[in-house]
Amino acid sequence: MKLLLKILAFNIIIFLFDAITIANDFRKLQNNAFSINEKLFFDVKYGFVLAGKATMSVAREKKIAGRDVYHIIFEVNSTKDFDKVYKVRDRYETYIDKEGLFPWRFEQHIREGKYSRDFSAVFDHRKLIARTPKGEYKIPKYVNDILSAFYYARTLNYDTMKVGDITRLQNFYKDKVYPLDVLYKGKDIVETKAGKFRCIVVEPIIVEGGLFKSEGNIQIWLTDDEIRMPVKVQTRIIIGAIDAELIKYEGLKTKPKSKIEK
Numbered sequence: 001m002k003l004l005l006k007i008l009a010f011n012i013i014i015f016l017f018d019a020i021t022i023a024n025d026f027r028k029l030q031n032n033a034f035s036i037n038e039k040l041f042f043d044v045k046y047g048f049v050l051a052g053k054a055t056m057s058v059a060r061e062k063k064i065a066g067r068d069v070y071h072i073i074f075e076v077n078s079t080k081d082f083d084k085v086y087k088v089r090d091r092y093e094t095y096i097d098k099e100g101l102f103p104w105r106f107e108q109h110i111r112e113g114k115y116s117r118d119f120s121a122v123f124d125h126r127k128l129i130a131r132t133p134k135g136e137y138k139i140p141k142y143v144n145d146i147l148s149a150f151y152y153a154r155t156l157n158y159d160t161m162k163v164g165d166i167t168r169l170q171n172f173y174k175d176k177v178y179p180l181d182v183l184y185k186g187k188d189i190v191e192t193k194a195g196k197f198r199c200i201v202v203e204p205i206i207v208e209g210g211l212f213k214s215e216g217n218i219q220i221w222l223t224d225d226e227i228r229m230p231v232k233v234q235t236r237i238i239i240g241a242i243d244a245e246l247i248k249y250e251g252l253k254t255k256p257k258s259k260i261e262k
Helices: 002-018 146-153
Strands: 039-046 049-064 067-079 089-097 103-112 114-126 131-132 135-138 167-173 177-191 195-208 219-223 232-239 240-252
Touching: 002 089, 049 114, 067 146, 089 240, 103 146, 103 195, 114 167, 146 177, 177 219, 177 240, 195 232
Parallel strands: none
Antiparallel strands: 039 049, 039 240, 049 067, 067 089, 089 103, 103 114, 114 131, 131 135, 167 177, 177 195, 195 219, 219 232, 232 240
8 A cells, every 4th residue: 555655656657747837047968960850670599598678759749848859769579488487578768868969867677587577657847856655765866767868879979089998977877876887899791681781789788677687798789870770789798798789760860871781
């Protein structure tokens, strides 16, 4: 009963928070990378085995706390055949400020084998407080969740970076703020079912709250153009590696100029 009351109270806070229309002088960033209706489709492989499917989508625009936001969803589901080995049903959602590219709300629902985890947070960037069902916590200005950090990282200017340069971000998860660094590793060419692309390679250095239960070394290949579309994600874990490779895309902000036409 106490848990139900806490969840009810938290939902009431979300409703009231969404109704706020106070004006604030938040940052305004240029976003040439993504927009509404973008949807990316991935094959998730464990070695040579097709283990699952993943999608990343900018679902729609709405208002939270009087601000226009992007509603972004990331989902991973294991295939029916792989369900027998290790069933995965993961879903992440973030609501990113359209002008400032920082999150107002985040949800995480993990179902991996017998493991499950649910987490949600509302970010009040006016009072610099993160509210979760378990309490309120102080946050720095423009703190990220793991998904909003990824989309923000797509808007960075990597053209002026040298190999080894680090962009320092901060990630709130559970009840703490963790460092989240993005290491620039250089350039590469990647070919998937979606095509052949010139890419830049980055490595997020994640302490807690990653896009998989088992945290490990992660490398991401982004197209070497304005949209910085993720083409490949490789996660190294104790028992091998998980690769997510782009198979299809739609609703892009602009055509991927880095695509190498045959």
